Amino acid sequence: MSKNGISRRRLLGGAAAAAAPAAIGLSGLLNGRGPGPDSALAAGESPAAAGHAGHAGHAEFPHATFAAGTSVDHRANGFDPTEILRDFDYGTTRRLPGGRVLREWEIVAHDKEIEVAPGVKFEAWTYNGRVPGPTLRGREGELLRIRFVNASEHPHTMHFHGIHRAGVDGMPGIGELGGGGQVEPGQSFTYEFDASPFGLHLYHCHVAPLAAHIARGLYGAFIIDPKQGRPEADEMVMVMNGFDTNFDLANEVYAVNTVGFHYINEPIQVKRGELVRVYLVNALEYDPLNSFHIHGNFFQFYPTGTSLTPSEYTDTVIQGQGQRGILEFEFPFDGDYMFHAHVSEFAELGWTGFFRVGDPAKLSAAAAAAAYCELPWGEQGKA
């Protein structure tokens, strides 16, 4: 039992007893009764009692939005998961003598309280004020230079996945002579390395305790495009993450791009027949595995994005911590299509969203919410 009187396991235990896990996951958070310091769920109160228990609750949620019009305050957060989706940070570039491209960024770490579900606050540590950090994107063969400024109250680094010298690996104790180890508050360091290999990578802080530094929010996607590029597509980045809101070493909220259920509240609009490319990164801590499952469709999967030939045609992919891959698919039919972790408890605690294909005007405003309640985890326990 956590000091806040509610834990993820307890929440799920109550949900299982009520045989209404989906209703709990959704209604608990949508009612602002999710876990966390601001939770209205008192110690000892069962989630089933606190949340609505089934279809009767539909009247409370006539739209695919958070209850009573409440939503996460994206402005206060300083970032919006809908914008993060297609926000690629290409930095600034200039040509070096000889013609090679130098690509540069400045990344500042600072501490910041963010809202990860309506009313659920989390004391995050951020790169550039957002979680996940900016999606850094360059091209194979370029010279990359990242100036890292630590404006946090804690020591941090930036550890990039890729091929580079030990001194720029962002590892405390390694490369200290060159300043490339632990970056203390108020200090800075410039990482410089070649963009190699092409693919989908990530970066994260590597200061101990490692799980805590990552779980606080210090991670982001890092894309190196192949020299020849990839076919034109509607591209988006999905960083799968979670939040241990009561610091009991288990996550209470799961999400893609930080805000639980955000893409139910705001389905991802795509066009029918258009190639969609998802850069999927698993940045989850405290749980060894995460997954991505799409409804009504299949995708080509490129593990780590390091080959231009897909390895599998599937509808579900499993990723361990730090694993990532590129998904390509197109929707042949209009409609709302769910995507979610196929680890069901994650799905019930926020890691669920919708793609909206076609003209939203032709679809019911309540389509997503209604569909959700009819889908696998309805209170009748039907699979």
Ligand SMILES: [Cu+2]
């Ligand atoms: Cu750190």
